[in-house]
Amino acid sequence: MARHRSRIVWACVIATVFLGSVVSASDLETPATPRLAPMPADFIAYQQAGRPLTTSRDGWPLGLIPSPVDLSHLTGQRIFQDRAKAAPPASYDLRTLGRVPPIRNQNPCGTCWAFATSASIETTLLPGETLDISENNFKNTAGFDPDGCTGGGNHWMALAYLTRWSGPVAEADDPYNPYSDYSPPGLAPRKHIQETVIIPDRSGPLDNANIKQAVMDIGGVYTAMYWSDAAFNTTTDAYYFSGKAYPNHAVTIIGWNDAYDRNNFKTVPPGDGAFLIRNSWGTAFGDNGYFYISYYDANVATSLNVYTGIESVTNYSACYQYDPLGLTQMFGYFSTTAWAANIFTADASENLAAVSFYALSAGTTYDAYVYTNVGASPTSGTQAAHLQGTLANPGYYTLPLPSTVAVTAGTKFSVVIRVNTPGYNYPLALEMPVAGYSTTATANPGESFTSSTGTTWTDITTSYPNTNVCIKAFTASDEPPPPEHASLIAGHVASDATWWTRLTVVNTGLVTTDVDFLAFNEPGALVETWTLRNLAPNALFTCDVSTIFSSQALAQGLWVRMNHESELAGTLEFGTRDGTSYVTVPMFAAGSDEMIFPFVVQNDIYYTGITLINVGDAPATVWLDAYDENGNFLSRHTQYIGVSAKYVRLLASIFDGITPSLIRFITVTSSQPLVGFEIFGSFIDLGLAGMPAVYLGDSAKSAPAEGDSLSPTANYTVYYNSVPYPENFYTGITFSNLSTQPVNVLIELFDFSGTRLVQRYWPAAILPLQQITREIWVACGLAEADPDAAYMKVSATQPLLGFELSMRATGDPRDYLFDGLPGVHAGATDLVFPVVKIGTAWxxxxxxxxxxAAVQTAFTVHYYSSNGSYLGYYANTIPARGKFLGYIDPTDPGSASIAWLLVESAQPIVGDLLFITEDWTRMSAYVGIP
Structure with a gap:
């Protein structure tokens, strides 16, 4: 077919049908012979019988038909290895998580395949996003041979409809009407489907790990089954059919129960356990539309797939493609490796941004190329892009190019792929005419090519008329770019009778800027905005949030994004109005899809609270993994966080089935960028400590090795900068091994002059993800505190993570001082301190x-007022590896006007600010902001 943009419309052309793999002598390409994959037996039987759509004996509509695609070679393969951390729970139910839409009713059409597909997509989007998908549009515009209502369909037909960008369409735009085959033309899809995972059929009744992982991590799983009224127990809403039969119905798996009693079924299966099924026969069927099907059912858990790439329609501008009917046959050279290419003609001068194709085996490796200004051969032009990799799971994938490729209107470009499908000799996906199924497929010479070597190319239509390879190309979005601005993020904003919150931002840039304060509630809704006008360079703005947001908004668990057009640094302060709690946390400038909470404790004395905010542009699937202090994996919790939504939980309520006191740190992986921070407090004493989550990229920074250390190659470092008042404070430290192999950790303690007081290795290698938690003096091998100690440093040949906590407890809860600081991995030559505390209260x-550095450094502390006026400076030097400790004297003239500090240094330094109230009842600390 010709290339199409966005919505696809094509003429129905009757084409020659190819069912076998016979080729003529002209098709030979030495040394390999091209051939088509054998078709599955159920499809051949379907072709021969020409069976019409049937309903069940009791009148329930079915509608699943087989496809010509046979991926039985995948049976029993384990996928999602990158997601699986522990055994899934014994039971699971998306309904309890608010992740299922209302039950729908396909009656009387055979459109189960469309409803099962829609349910899979909708449950994947929930709870962060609600989309009611039009099954009517699937039914009427699929474009295949079977009649939309009476002919049935399958998941490959649904995938073709979705990946050509015909849908999903909103239900409101095309409401379900089983008695009409009309859908309004030109309806815009609400999402672009760019990726799906094909889940292998099970090898046996208990081979359910793939399905369970997909339901937990992604959403409802499309599955085929065979329906027989006689096998359904209407009393218990349980189904079990023991005989092998060709599937005739499609449903969605939304959960399971390993202990589901086998005696609930009409015929007792060999064991307990069942999948929880969402049907499409209305709420009058089963348990309000749901039922259980035994793990031992002979036909369920086949034709499985789940949608993992549900993207915004602004992701790409146009789609170049020749395969609107998608994958209808596989092709190869009786080898696991083959080459394919499509040559397209550019409709406009635009930029190519991504390509897509199918991976027909787990572990498919690929090379993909883009050539511009090509002639008759796909590789005759100029190579403009190349990407390669491995696709762990079988499915359909869209892969962004390393950089966009410009094409000129009217010129030809090609997308060339080499794929290797381990264990499978038909690596290439084709769209071709198949009798009774896809006879509307069309193709032209000069569009699609295949090769066994990538050097000699054959036009696929010379062997198989009206056939194309399934390769698409996507152009960069032509949506206007978002306004150019940066952001700061304050993750905890509350103000009521108990809590106060203060926001402080300083313009460290060179231009005056407005600052838009956008307040989002926990579900992610934008509830209020406020704009600060004309914040000048070096000026500071600070406010109690109750002065810029209403009490109604502040009661909704807010977080605030501050958009600006300069360079800003900021801090978030919050606490209780009775003065018993006080926290200072630097604001976030960006999110990350990988982070760690380095020190979490939950027991009878202490508690930890976790906050995560989705700052991405799509709903986030988030995996939180808990580890004990020996690096042992304990549990995984999967959480779905909507766009701009906030997740707040105490540690004790996050993970199921484990003792919270065992957890020492948490890793977070997300499909969207997040910001995160933790709150650490005591049930017995008063006070709070707050700390941002550590981004994994930051924790892997290295520093030059020191020539006189015990280990010259130990170039990953963590600095513990604050050792306050050793005679009054307990300071505990942690260090963790972030690598995958044991590592020796060098511990060094320095005084203020840079003299090394301690240099020792931790007695044993630190295991992967193991965390060592000790009082600082114990970590250094000392029997008691060293009054000359200034700071501590640990080093290793692998990335480390560190945290320090200082506390002072006199026995009176009102005199309980503590706060934590992250270990810092590298110094900076400029540090900003947006908050200083000067006056009689401090x-x-x-x-x-x-x-x-290993050399002396000069530094200067610059003082600024809130309006940006320069007030003066303090200059001094720090010895090599030494430390400076000083304070601002509140009795100095002009000190009361100081609002913020800029510290400049000739060598990289690590800095923090610690302040304690005048009555020594509260303290807080934060690290300088680079």
Missing amino acids: DINLLGFVNT
Whole structure:
């Protein structure tokens, strides 16, 4: 077919039908012979019988038909290995998580395949996004041979409809009407489907790990089954059919119960256990539309797939393609490796951004190329892009190019792929005419090519008329780019009778900027906005949030994004109005899809709270993995966080089936960028400590090795900058091994002059993900505190993660001081401190700077007022590897006007600010912001 943009419309052309793999002598390409994959037996039987759509004996509509695609070679293969961390729970139900839409009714049409597909997509989007998909549009515009209502369909037909961007269409745009084959033309899809995973059929009744992982991590799983009224127990809403039969119905798996009693079924299966099924026969059927099907059912859990790439329609502008009917046959050279290419003609001068194709085996490896200005051969032009990799799971994938490729209107370009499908000799996906199924497929010479070697190319239509290879190309979005602005994010914003929150931002850039304060509630809705006008360079703005947002908004668990057009640094302060709790946390400038909470504790004395915010542009699937102090994996929790939504939980309520006191740190992986922070407190004493989650990219920073250390190659470092008042405070530290192999950790303690007081290795290699938690003096091998100690440093040949917590407890809960700081991996030559505490209410405001270099460094502390006026400076030097500790004297003239500090240093330094109230009842600390 000709290339299409966005919505696809094509003429119904009757084409020659090819069912076998016979080729003529002209098709030979030395040394391999091209051939088509054998068709599955159920499809051949379907062709021969020409069976019409049937309903069950009791009148329930069915509608599943077989497809010519046979992927039985996948049976029993384990996929999702990158997601699986522990055994799934014994039972699971998407209904309890708010992840199922209302039950729908396909009656009387044979459109189960469309309803099962829609349910899979909708449950994947929920709870963060609700989309009611039009099954009517599937039914009427699929474009295959079977009649939309009476002819039936399957998941390959649904996937073709979706990946050509015909849908999904909203139900409101094309409501379900089983008695009409009309759908309004030109309806816009609400999503672009760019990826799906084909889940292998089971090898046996208990081979359910793939399905369970998909339901937990992604959403409802499309499955085929065989329906017989006689096999359904209407009393218990349980189904079990023991005989092999060709599937005739499609449903969606939304959960399971390993202990589901086998005696609930009409015929007792060999064991307990069942999948929870969402049907499409209305709420009058089963348990309000749901039922259980035994693990031992002979036909369920076949033709499985789940949608993993449900993207915004602004992701790409146009789709170049020749395969609107998608995959209808496989092709190869009786080898696991084959080459294929499509030559397209550019409709406009635009930029190619991505390509797509099918992976027909787990572990498919690929090379993909883009050539511009091509002639008759796919590789005759200029190679403009190349990407390669491995696709762990079988399915359909869209792969972004390393950089966009410009094409000129009217010129030809090609997409060339080499795929290797381990264990399968038909690596290429084709769209071709198949009798009774896809006879509307069309193709022209000069469009699609195949090769066994990538050097000699054959036009596929010379062997198989009206046939194309399934390769698409996508152009960069022509949506206008979002306004150019940066953001700061404050993750915890509350103000009521108990809590106060203060936001402070300083313009460290060179231009005056407005700052838009956007307040989002926990579900992700934008509830209020407020704009600060004309924040000048070096000026600071600080406010109690109750002065810019209403009490109604502040009661909704807000987080705030501050958009601006300069460079800003900021801090978030919050606490209780009775003065018993006070936290200072630097604001976030960006999110990350990988982070760690480095120190979490939940027991009878202490608690930890976790906050995660989705700052991406799509709903996030988030995996939280808990580990004990020895690096042992304990449990995984999968969480769905909507766009701009916030997830807040105490540690004790996150993970099921484990003792919370065993958890020492948590890793977070997400499909969208997140920001995160933790709150650490005591049930017995008063006070809070707050700390941002550590981004994995930050924790892997390395520093030059020091020539006089015990291990010159130990170039991953963590600095513990604050050792406040050793005679009054307990300081505990942690260090964790983030690598996949054991590592020796060098511990060093320095005084203020840079003299090394301690240099020792931890007695044993630290295991992968193991966390060592000790009082700082114990970690250094000392029997008691060293009053000369200034800071501690740990080093290793692999990435480390560190945290320090200082506390002072006198026995009076009102005199309980503690706060935590992240270990810092590298110094900076510029640090900003947006918040300083000067005045009679504050006794201590200690500035500490560690010189990370092996040479002396000069530094300057610049003082600024809130309006940006320069007030003065303090200059000094720090010895090599030494530390400066000082404070701002509140009795100095002009000190009351100081609002923020800029520290400049000739060598990289690590810095923090610690302040304690005048009555020594509250303390807080934060690290300088680079």
